[in-house]
Amino acid sequence: MEKKWIGTGISLLLAGSILAGCSSDNGGAEGTGDSGGKTTVTLAGWGGNPTEQALLEQTLSDFEEKNPDIDVKLEVIADQYMDVMKTRLIGGEGPDVFYLDAFEAPAMIETGVIEPLDEYVSEDFDLEDFEEPLLDAFKQDGVTYGFPKDYSTLALFYNKTMFEEAGVEVPTTWEELTEVSKELTKDGVYGFGVAPELARQYFVAEALGGEVVVDNRANFGADEVIEALQPVIDQHNVDKTSAQPSEVGASSGGDMFGQQRAAMVLEGNWNIPYLDETFPDLEYGTAEVPTINGEKGTMAYTVAYVMNAASEKKEASWKLIEYLTGKEGMETWTSKGFALPTRKSVAESLGYAEDELRGPLVAGAEYATVWANGTNLPVITNNFNNQFISAFLGDRPLDEALKEAEEQANSEIGE
Amino acid sequence: MNRKYSTRALKEAGQGYFFMSPTIFVLLLFILGPIFYAIFLSFHNVRLLGETAFNFVGLANYERVFEDRRAGIALWNTFKYVMIVVPCQTVLAIILAATLNAGMKGEKFFRIVYFLPTLTSSAVLTLIFMWMYNREGLVNFGLDKLGLPTYDFIGDPNVALTAIMVMNIWATAPFFMVIYLAALQDIPDSLYEAAELDGAGPVRKFLSITVPHLRPITSFVVIMGVIGTFQLFDQSYIFSGGSGGPDNSTLTVVLLIYQYAFKSMDTMGYAAAIAFVLAIVILVSTLIQRKLSKEENLY
Numbered sequence: 001m002e003k004k005w006i007g008t009g010i011s012l013l014l015a016g017s018i019l020a021g022c023s024s025d026n027g028g029a030e031g032t033g034d035s036g037g038k039t040t041v042t043l044a045g046w047g048g049n050p051t052e053q054a055l056l057e058q059t060l061s062d063f064e065e066k067n068p069d070i071d072v073k074l075e076v077i078a079d080q081y082m083d084v085m086k087t088r089l090i091g092g093e094g095p096d097v098f099y100l101d102a103f104e105a106p107a108m109i110e111t112g113v114i115e116p117l118d119e120y121v122s123e124d125f126d127l128e129d130f131e132e133p134l135l136d137a138f139k140q141d142g143v144t145y146g147f148p149k150d151y152s153t154l155a156l157f158y159n160k161t162m163f164e165e166a167g168v169e170v171p172t173t174w175e176e177l178t179e180v181s182k183e184l185t186k187d188g189v190y191g192f193g194v195a196p197e198l199a200r201q202y203f204v205a206e207a208l209g210g211e212v213v214v215d216n217r218a219n220f221g222a223d224e225v226i227e228a229l230q231p232v233i234d235q236h237n238v239d240k241t242s243a244q245p246s247e248v249g250a251s252s253g254g255d256m257f258g259q260q261r262a263a264m265v266l267e268g269n270w271n272i273p274y275l276d277e278t279f280p281d282l283e284y285g286t287a288e289v290p291t292i293n294g295e296k297g298t299m300a301y302t303v304a305y306v307m308n309a310a311s312e313k314k315e316a317s318w319k320l321i322e323y324l325t326g327k328e329g330m331e332t333w334t335s336k337g338f339a340l341p342t343r344k345s346v347a348e349s350l351g352y353a354e355d356e357l358r359g360p361l362v363a364g365a366e367y368a369t370v371w372a373n374g375t376n377l378p379v380i381t382n383n384f385n386n387q388f389i390s391a392f393l394g395d396r397p398l399d400e401a402l403k404e405a406e407e408q409a410n411s412e413i414g415e
Numbered sequence: 416m417n418r419k420y421s422t423r424a425l426k427e428a429g430q431g432y433f434f435m436s437p438t439i440f441v442l443l444l445f446i447l448g449p450i451f452y453a454i455f456l457s458f459h460n461v462r463l464l465g466e467t468a469f470n471f472v473g474l475a476n477y478e479r480v481f482e483d484r485r486a487g488i489a490l491w492n493t494f495k496y497v498m499i500v501v502p503c504q505t506v507l508a509i510i511l512a513a514t515l516n517a518g519m520k521g522e523k524f525f526r527i528v529y530f531l532p533t534l535t536s537s538a539v540l541t542l543i544f545m546w547m548y549n550r551e552g553l554v555n556f557g558l559d560k561l562g563l564p565t566y567d568f569i570g571d572p573n574v575a576l577t578a579i580m581v582m583n584i585w586a587t588a589p590f591f592m593v594i595y596l597a598a599l600q601d602i603p604d605s606l607y608e609a610a611e612l613d614g615a616g617p618v619r620k621f622l623s624i625t626v627p628h629l630r631p632i633t634s635f636v637v638i639m640g641v642i643g644t645f646q647l648f649d650q651s652y653i654f655s656g657g658s659g660g661p662d663n664s665t666l667t668v669v670l671l672i673y674q675y676a677f678k679s680m681d682t683m684g685y686a687a688a689i690a691f692v693l694a695i696v697i698l699v700s701t702l703i704q705r706k707l708s709k710e711e712n713l714y
Contacts, residue, residue, distance in 0.1 A: 083677045090463045107680050111465030246570030249550035379679055390662040408484050
């Protein structure tokens with residue numbers, strides 16, 4: 001009998017140590033509160049290219065120099081960022097500060113896992129300095145939950161060589177774009193490379209006064225939206241002067257443009273370093289997105305730093321956010337032009353408005369539609385994309401496809 | 416006497432369970448526990464992020480499965496996939512095994528070559544195939560050279576699922592081939608000799624001796640195939656970047672479960688309900704399969 005209990009004890013010990021072994025790997029995130037009088041703040045984000053990563057580390061070490069009592073632990077989540085983040089937040093292992101895309105923000109804010117930041121903000125922080133639409137993306141009921149770290153808009157990238165050969169001007173209206181595309185399409189090259197997805201087409205869809213989302217429900221089956229999107233479909237199926245990347249064997253719009261399979265694409269700031277690195281010989285220029293019906297429009301994508309509401313080091317976390325989205329930190333972070341600063345003063349001092357390639361992107365910030373709209377946008381987007389592609393490929397008429405997708409989206413959303 | 420025996424038996428049983436306790440513990444924690452938790456979840460409206468909340472909703476999640484058009488599409492896609500992939504990979508596996516067993520030169524070499532696809536990770540395989548399926552890739556190059564029409568395999572809803580099917584048949588058939596190869600060793604040579612004396616050719620021998628003798632293995636292979644193909648996820652996930660597109664054409668049931676569980680908020684309960692519907696579908700099809708194969712059993 002004695003022996004048995006000893007055995008039980010040993011096996012329990014073993015089991016215990018196995019479990020302890022499991023948890024000690026992840027325990028570092030929250031547990032290490034104060035080590036030698038220093039507060040450790042964890043910051044999680046997705047990875048960028050090496051240059052971008054170095055810039056971030058530079059910014060963080062500047063911050064640590066200024067705040068010797070705070071240590072920043074950077075965690076890079078390589079893939080499935082939101083899945084990882086949600087799981088960690090549910091498990092109470094969330095980082096103190098993390099990136100949050102405007103697209104995902106409303107749903108995350110609603111769950112209450114994001115800390116409201118208004119009470120932390122001091123006068124010096126200068127809220128007025130932020131581009132307003134970008135800041136608004138992280139507000140709910142007048143409360144601010146995050147400060148945008150950077151953004152990008154879409155601009156028209158055009159291949160200078162092809163434009164010269166065809167002897168055409170850079171289009172300023174959508175009609176001109178359609179015409180120019182006809183001139184540029186030949187020998188396996190398409191005039192216009194298009195991304196048939198809502199994230200890119202949202203501003204087109206709303207150009208004629210229709211609304212894609214109404215009261216947090218899908219509304220893209222509305223006649224104005226369909227009418228606005230029809231030219232995108234027609235250019236592909238009737239004119240045959242546009243193509244999506246997979247049709248020419250490219251992986252993205254930037255790739256398609258770089259491989260010279262499309263003379264024009266609508267891409268963002270990220271495309272400039274990509275083209276420089278991957279296709280250094282390409283002769284290209286940028287211009288503002290052609291107007292639709294006389295109105296300027298483009299998309300803006302933005303990401304903010306937000307604080308975990310369950311964080312135990314809120315003061316230190318705020319200091320980090322304050323520095324990263326403050327004038328100084330932002331200037332370091334955006335100094336190489338990988339991302340555009342969300343503060344007007346920083347944009348001015350870095351002079352991107354006058355930059356030949358980045359000027360049109362900066363100009364777009366004023367009239368851009370921010371890619372975020374309510375908590376159900378992910379569901380709405382998924383259903384839109386699924387049916388829009390079948391219309392884009394000519395399998396079914398646009399109105400029928402979008403009306404069905406709208407119905408499906410709203411049934412998934414429920415009441 | 417009787418009582419004494421039973422304490423002894425009890426003790427022995429206790430000892431047995433004690434020795435098994437680490438395994439039982441692991442099984443309970445990682446297999447049975449999650450299953451019961453999933454059953455629990457499927458009857459609730461679950462909110463995990465922020466304020467955790469479980470609201471009992473009865474069968475509402477299950478009712479929703481039958482109203483959800485995307486769930487219908489996912490089931491239909493998966494069903495199509497199973498109906499095409501399982502027979503193809505089984506037939507291909509038998510043929511590969513039979514040719515390898517025919518005593519040709521370089522048998523070992525071919526055995527290794529045939530088995531290689533199975534050793535490759537499905538994620539890597541999918542990425543390689545995506546290159547080959549590229550609009551300008553190897554497959555289209557070959558089709559073009561043969562004067563056949565070319566396709567945008569990744570972007571065209573009409574062919575995307577077929578592309579995944581071909582890829583999967585190619586990758587899983589060799590695994591079942593190995594099982595068939597082992598079974599082929601058990602067929603006595605005397606049967607073949609007798610058949611030869613009766614004047615049977617190679618095809619006749621294959622159809623009348625090899626195939627019937629492999630029947631129990633075939634039923635195993637088909638059941639494993641059905642279970643595996645119903646759970647198709649990684650290939651279609653990578654192929655479509657997680658969306659199940661283009662136009663829901665590569666949406667499978669497991670991919671849909673993933674989307675509801677992780678992509679949209681507060682639908683974990685519904686995802687668990689779909690998972691159970693899938694488990695029931697697999698169970699039923701396996702039972703049907705077993706019934707069919709038992710009736711024809713050779714032994």
